[in-house]
Amino acid sequence: MSRFWSNTVRDISPYIPGEQPKDKKYIKLNTNENPYPPSQKVLDAINKATNYDLRLYPDPEASLLISTLARYYNVADGEVFAGNGSDEILAFCFPAFFNTGDVISFPEITYSFYPVYSDLFGLKYETIPLNEDYTVNIDGFPMNAKGILLANPNAPTGIALELRQIENLLQKHSDKLVIVDEAYVDFGAESAIPLIKDYENLLVVQTFSKSRSLAGLRIGYALGNKDLIEGLNRVKNSFNSYTLDRVAQQAAIAAVNDDKYFKTSCEKIIKTRHTTAQKLVELGFKVLPSKANFLFVSHNKICAKEFFLRLREDGILVRYFQIKGIDNFLRISIGTDEEMNILVHRLKVYVD
Amino acid sequence: MSRFWSNTVRDISPYIPGEQPKDKKYIKLNTNENPYPPSQKVLDAINKATNYDLRLYPDPEASLLISTLARYYNVADGEVFAGNGSDEILAFCFPAFFNTGDVISFPEITYSFYPVYSDLFGLKYETIPLNEDYTVNIDGFPMNAKGILLANPNAPTGIALELRQIENLLQKHSDKLVIVDEAYVDFGAESAIPLIKDYENLLVVQTFSKSRSLAGLRIGYALGNKDLIEGLNRVKNSFNSYTLDRVAQQAAIAAVNDDKYFKTSCEKIIKTRHTTAQKLVELGFKVLPSKANFLFVSHNKICAKEFFLRLREDGILVRYFQIKGIDNFLRISIGTDEEMNILVHRLKVYVD
Numbered sequence: 001m002s003r004f005w006s007n008t009v010r011d012i013s014p015y016i017p018g019e020q021p022k023d024k025k026y027i028k029l030n031t032n033e034n035p036y037p038p039s040q041k042v043l044d045a046i047n048k049a050t051n052y053d054l055r056l057y058p059d060p061e062a063s064l065l066i067s068t069l070a071r072y073y074n075v076a077d078g079e080v081f082a083g084n085g086s087d088e089i090l091a092f093c094f095p096a097f098f099n100t101g102d103v104i105s106f107p108e109i110t111y112s113f114y115p116v117y118s119d120l121f122g123l124k125y126e127t128i129p130l131n132e133d134y135t136v137n138i139d140g141f142p143m144n145a146k147g148i149l150l151a152n153p154n155a156p157t158g159i160a161l162e163l164r165q166i167e168n169l170l171q172k173h174s175d176k177l178v179i180v181d182e183a184y185v186d187f188g189a190e191s192a193i194p195l196i197k198d199y200e201n202l203l204v205v206q207t208f209s210k211s212r213s214l215a216g217l218r219i220g221y222a223l224g225n226k227d228l229i230e231g232l233n234r235v236k237n238s239f240n241s242y243t244l245d246r247v248a249q250q251a252a253i254a255a256v257n258d259d260k261y262f263k264t265s266c267e268k269i270i271k272t273r274h275t276t277a278q279k280l281v282e283l284g285f286k287v288l289p290s291k292a293n294f295l296f297v298s299h300n301k302i303c304a305k306e307f308f309l310r311l312r313e314d315g316i317l318v319r320y321f322q323i324k325g326i327d328n329f330l331r332i333s334i335g336t337d338e339e340m341n342i343l344v345h346r347l348k349v350y351v352d
Numbered sequence: 353m354s355r356f357w358s359n360t361v362r363d364i365s366p367y368i369p370g371e372q373p374k375d376k377k378y379i380k381l382n383t384n385e386n387p388y389p390p391s392q393k394v395l396d397a398i399n400k401a402t403n404y405d406l407r408l409y410p411d412p413e414a415s416l417l418i419s420t421l422a423r424y425y426n427v428a429d430g431e432v433f434a435g436n437g438s439d440e441i442l443a444f445c446f447p448a449f450f451n452t453g454d455v456i457s458f459p460e461i462t463y464s465f466y467p468v469y470s471d472l473f474g475l476k477y478e479t480i481p482l483n484e485d486y487t488v489n490i491d492g493f494p495m496n497a498k499g500i501l502l503a504n505p506n507a508p509t510g511i512a513l514e515l516r517q518i519e520n521l522l523q524k525h526s527d528k529l530v531i532v533d534e535a536y537v538d539f540g541a542e543s544a545i546p547l548i549k550d551y552e553n554l555l556v557v558q559t560f561s562k563s564r565s566l567a568g569l570r571i572g573y574a575l576g577n578k579d580l581i582e583g584l585n586r587v588k589n590s591f592n593s594y595t596l597d598r599v600a601q602q603a604a605i606a607a608v609n610d611d612k613y614f615k616t617s618c619e620k621i622i623k624t625r626h627t628t629a630q631k632l633v634e635l636g637f638k639v640l641p642s643k644a645n646f647l648f649v650s651h652n653k654i655c656a657k658e659f660f661l662r663l664r665e666d667g668i669l670v671r672y673f674q675i676k677g678i679d680n681f682l683r684i685s686i687g688t689d690e691e692m693n694i695l696v697h698r699l700k701v702y703v704d
Contacts, residue, residue, distance in 0.1 A: 002579030004449045004499075004529045004553065014589030017412050028408070037404035046402045046599070052389035054568035054603075056380070057561070060369050084436055087592040095472065097356050100452070120447065120590040147356075177356045201356065209409070216406035216598035227354030237366030238472040240439040246568035247398070247599050251406075 008120060015116045018319055027342060029333040030317040032184070032294050034213040036268065036336075038251070039261040042214070045254035049247045058246040060237075065244070068253045069221055073193050078226035081233065082252070084243040086183055086207035086220030087113060089232065090149075092239070093203065094121035096231040097177050102146040107136050109326055111155045111181065130157070130325070134288055134296075138165050141173060148173060151181040153189050156321065156331040158290030160189035167192075170199040177228075179203045184292035186211035186266050187273070193223050200225045210293055211266050212255045219244065219252045269293050269334050276332075276340045283344070283351050298329045302350060314346050360472060367468045370671055379694060381685040382669040384536070384646050386565040388620065388688075390603070391613040394566070397606035401599045410598040412589075417596070420605045421573055425545050430578035433585065434604070436595040438535055438559035438572030439465060441584065442501075444591070445555065446473035448583040449529050454498040459488050461678055463507045463533065482509070482677070486640055486648075490517050493525060500525060503533040505541045508673065508683040510642030512541035519544075522551040529580075531555045536644035538563035538618050539625070545575050552577045562645055563618050564607045571596065571604045621645050621686050628684075628692045635696070635703050650681045654702060666698050 001010065018031035037043075062082045070077045083089040090113065098104060100122035106114045108127040118125040128140035134157045141148050148169070153160040170178055178201055185191045185206065192204050203224035209215035222232060236243060244252075255262065273295065277287045280297055288296045298304055307330055308320035319331040332343065353362065370383035389395075414434045422429045435441040442465065450456060452474040458466045460479040470477040480492035486509045493500050500521070505512040522530055530553055537543045537558065544556050555576035561567035574584060588595060596604075607614070629639045629647055637649045650656055659682055660672035671683040686692065 002552070002577070002583055004580060005583045006447060006449055006451050008451070009448050009583050009586045012586060012590050014586050015593055016589075017409070017593040020409060020411060031409055033409065034407045036407065038406050042406075043402050047399060050395050050398045050402070054390050054394075055386045055388065055565040057369070057372060057383055057385065057567045058570070059372060085592060085594060087594070091591045095358060096361050097358055099358050099360070100474075116590045120587070122452075200354070213407040215409045215594075218410070218594055218597045225354070228356060231354055231357045231361050234361045234364060234366050235472070237368075238364050238468045239443045240437060241367055241369040242437060242439070242567075242570055245570045245597070245600060248597060 008122070012116065012119045015113045019317070021317070024315070027316045027335060027339050029335050029339065029343065030319045032210060032292070032333045033215050034210060034265065034269070034293065035334065035339065036213055036265040038213040039255060039258040041258045041261070042251045042254045045250045046247050049250040054246060058242055058244060058249060060241045062244050062249050065249045065252050068256050072256050073223060075193075075196065075223060076226065079196060079223055079229055081222040081229045082244055083220050083222070083236065085209065085218040086181065086205050088243065089205050089220045089222050090179070090181065091117055091120075092232050092235045093179055094118070094123060096235045098123050098146055103142070103144060104147045104149055105141050105145040106149040107154060109134070109154070109157065109323070111151050114149050135159050136161060138169055141169070145176060147177040147179065149179045149181065151183065152192070153184045153290070153292040155184065155292070156294070156319065156326070156329070157288050157296050158184070158292040158294055159288055160291035163190040163192065163195070167195060170195065170202055174201055177201050177203065179205060181205050183207045183210055187291055187293045188270055189291040196224050200227070203228050208252055208255060212262060213265065214251060214255060217248045217251055219248050272337050272340055273334045275337075276334065276344065279344045280347070283347055294331050294333045296329050296331050299351065304328045304330045307347070307350065310350055311343075311346060316343055316346060360474070364468065364471045367465045371669065373669070376667070379668045379687060379691050381687050381691065381695065382671045384562060384644070384685045385567050386562060386617065386621070386645065387686065387691065388565055388617040390565040391607060391610040393610045393613070394603045394606045397602045398599050401602040406598060410594055410596060410601055412593045414596050414601050417601045417604050420608050424608050425575060427545075427548065427575060428578065431548060431575055431581055433574040433581045434596055435572050435574070435588065437561065437570040438533065438557050440595065441557050441572045441574050442531070442533065443469055443472075444584050444587045445531055446470070446475060448587045450475050450498055455494070455496060456499045456501055457493050457497040458501040459506060461486070461506070461509065461675070463503050466501050487511050488513060490521055493521070497528060499529040499531065501531045501533065503535065504544070505536045505642070505644040507536070507644070508646070508671065508678070508681070509640050509648050510536070510644040510646055511640055512643035515542040515544065515547070519547060522547065522554055526553055529553050529555065531557060534558045535562055539643060539645045540622050541643040548576050552579070555580050560604055560607060564614060565617065566603060566607060569600045569603055571600050624689050624692055625686045627689075628686065628696065631696045632699070635699055646683050646685045648681050648683050651703065656680045656682045659699070659702065662702055663695075663698060668695055668698060
């Protein structure tokens with residue numbers, strides 16, 4: 001602690017990302033990375049961008065990436081924002097759309113970065129408990145909040161809301177900004193992007209880190225009506241004009257354009273999720289119905305923490321949260337079929 | 353304007369970066385980019401990092417880059433912070449070290465992003481006029497400020513303070529955090545980095561964008577005592593855990609390690625700056641004594657704006673600021689000798 005720290009920095013509890021251990025080679029099923037590499041076309045695009053022009057600033061507006069995304073989602077360029085990962089975009093939303101002291105609401109169990117952003121930017125937050133089946137209680141959001149922040153599918157449960165539920169929420173809370181964080185949407189849930197034309201209170205945030213296998217390059221984007229996007233641009237341009245580097249912009253464009261590769265790898269993950277879930281059920285696990293690239297599971301004989309520690313010892317990393325309400329669950333990212341077979345085999349040894 | 357905009361976003365005037373025109377090929381002397389490419393070893397490092405591991409998150413702590421920089425500057429790892437460009441690091445300084453309503457002070461003429469950050473984070477700022485010779489009035493900083501922000505060399509004048517002046521400032525204002533933005537320091541000025549061991553109120557911010565020819569990749573870093581660095585890390589980890597991508601981390605490491613290339617290209621730029629300045633003086637320009645990779649010049653026969661417009665028409669971009677006190681100056685980035693010869697030739701035509 002330094003005498004120069006602000007009150008904010010003194011009081012916040014920063015987010016703790018999943019561990020990236022360096023001690024040995026693990027089967028990494030702990031940070032929801034994609035088990036498949038990015039498209040070869042993405043690697044080619046990076047190689048092409050690795051040239052003398054790196055001495056020059058990138059396009060601060062990322063215009064080509066923006067128009068590529070706009071075309072892909074059939075919206076206008078002005079309805080798209082791009083940033084250094086969806087985390088950065090979510091962070092920008094706070095100063096863009098809320099004033100200090102405003103109340104923002106999100107589920108009690110969700111991406112644990114949301115309360116951290118709220119603290120950093122001086123917002124109050126009101127959390128709503130999940131239903132007993134771990135679904136989001138869509139009717140529970142308070143009327144006095146200024147905004148609603150919702151991961152769909154939710155993390156770490158993986159459970160998705162239906163599009164009509166999102167639409168009902170947008171109608172019921174038409175006076176509030178509703179931010180839908182769709183980091184995991186491509187693995188089987190319905191995106192709310194088609195609703196941005198009809199609901200000016202909707203901002204949808206997505207990422208290249210999961211379904212497009214580019215966690216290593218830090219690219220996220222948001223879609224919403226052009227005034228919301230302009231609000232994000234105003235914050236970005238008051239914070240850091242050049243958030244997306246030359247290489248990342250080119251890689252992202254290539255990733256969007258190789259739609260076939262994208263769809264094929266998403267389908268593979270969905271299939272692996274399905275077969276893994278079945279096998280875990282056979283081993284006596286309770287498996288929440290996931291539309292994400294991970295499974296959220298618990299077992300009534302062995303506690304989650306024990307599974308976590310034993311798996312770690314056996315070279316398999318999964319995520320365990322010491323958080324009330326979910327402290328008997330493991331979050332297991334979907335790896336390759338081979339990785340999941342090894343996992344299932346280990347778990348079978350423990351439960352037998 | 354959207355009804356969902358915050359008060360901050362409604363009221364701020366975002367920073368406007370130098371233009372990056374797409375209409376035709378210009379000689380670009382407007383954004384202080386390095387005319388020489390990054391080291392071949394940097395390009396090789398990027399190619400090596402362009403592999404299947406891009407599906408995985410980068411090291412959120414950028415440990416290898418941090419230790420490479422620490423070794424280079426002979427400080428401890430805990431005294432180094434890395435971020436997505438020095439702009440991001442400067443932005444992080446505001447919530448890390450100042451409270452809403454605090455006063456921060458900087459020169460009246462300096463990097464025009466400083467007042468933008470202040471507005472975004474709700475700080476008041478007090479500016480101090482330059483001396484008549486355009487040097488920073490080091491004795492002018494107010495005693496009531498909470499912090500001092502200083503570009504050294506200053507932008508857009510290029511004039512540097514001496515190390516003993518910085519040290520005097522640190523002693524006189526030992527109760528304040530002094531942030532020295534050394535974006536341009538490698539072109540002939542003295543860095544304050546050796547002072548971080550003795551002054552816990554000093555934070556030095558540098559960038560890979562200028563002297564290491566990597567504007568396209570967005571990498572900056574800061575050095576200071578470990579409590580200051582921890583403050584920056586707390587903000588980063590409450591904002592975006594993974595600000596530096598895999599490719600940028602590897603590129604930056606290679607750039608630091610190729611010190612010979614770095615020094616050679618800095619020397620070339622210093623030499624070109626010297627000869628260009630002489631030629632401009634011969635053409636009747638007033639040329640401020642620059643220690644940066646740009647020259648700040650004015651002419652008593654033709655006004656700066658006219659030069660700017662005519663040069664633009666002739667395919668040469670320089671920077672012109674419509675700002676009181678410097679609105680008869682041009683900021684000209686140092687290009688290659690060939691580019692500067694073309695520039696001088698054009699200017700000669702105008703003034704003859």
